[in-house]
Amino acid sequence: FARTVVYMVRHDADGAFGLVINRPGPALPFASLLRQMQIDPGDATGRIRVHEGGPVEARRGFVLHTAEYATNGAERVADDVALTTRPDVLADIARGSGPRRYRFLHGYAGWRGGQLEDEIAAGAWITVSADPEILFDEDYATKWARATARRRLNI
Numbered sequence: 622f623a624r625t626v627v628y629m630v631r632h633d634a635d636g637a638f639g640l641v642i643n644r645p646g647p648a649l650p651f652a653s654l655l656r657q658m659q660i661d662p663g664d665a666t667g668r669i670r671v672h673e674g675g676p677v678e679a680r681r682g683f684v685l686h687t688a689e690y691a692t693n694g695a696e697r698v699a700d701d702v703a704l705t706t707r708p709d710v711l712a713d714i715a716r717g718s719g720p721r722r723y724r725f726l727h728g729y730a731g732w733r734g735g736q737l738e739d740e741i742a743a744g745a746w747i748t749v750s751a752d753p754e755i756l757f758d759e760d761y762a763t764k765w766a767r768a769t770a771r772r773r774l775n776i
Contacts, residue, residue: 622745624765627675627730628685628756630698637732640685642724642756643764644673651715658708665715674726683726684710687757690720701753722757747772 627639648670652662674683684705688697694707703720713719732740740746749771755764 622730626755626764626768628702628751630685630704630729632737634734636734637730637737639730640674640683640724640726641730642672642685643761645761646671646673646727651711655712655715658711660708660712663712663716665712667715669711669714669725672724672726673728675728675730677729677731679728681728682706682708683729684714684720684723685726685756686710686720686723687753690723699751702751702756722753724757749773 624643625641626643628642629637629639631638648668651665651667651669654669655662655665686695686703686705688695688699688701688703690703690705690710690713691697692705692707692710692713695703695705695710697703710719710723711725714723714725737746741748747769749768752768752771755767758764760767
């Protein structure tokens with residue numbers, strides 16, 4: 622997890638669930654990805670980048686996206702951020718009717734109750750408020766530096 626930026630989706634007494642946002646993977650042809658997921662690709666063209674969301678359940682897919690895309694199964698996790706696990710969101714993206722901005726990720730980062738708090742107390746993690754630009758832009762090389770620049774220092 623060195624220099625990893627994790628968008629925390631949920632964090633409560635039972636544990637934490639986050640998605641790594643600065644580990645881009647390959648860009649795959651939309652049509653073949655949809656066929657693999659047993660979705661009719663229609664006339665889908667172009668490519669979609671697959672991001673490494675974390676080491677847990679690496680075969681599970683997530684789409685983190687802007688919240689204006691409100692469909693069945695989309696869960697709003699912040700003011701302008703939602704999470705969808707239904708594969709039809711990918712077909713909507715391919716057709717141009719999906720969310721304005723998004724990240725397609727496989728896997729997630731997870732912690733049991735109290736584990737993340739212990740790691741933060743030990744200095745293993747820095748916490749900052751979320752920034753949609755960092756979350757959704759393509760400048761992967763600077764995401765960690767830009768995120769850490771947002772931290773507040775208490776003197």
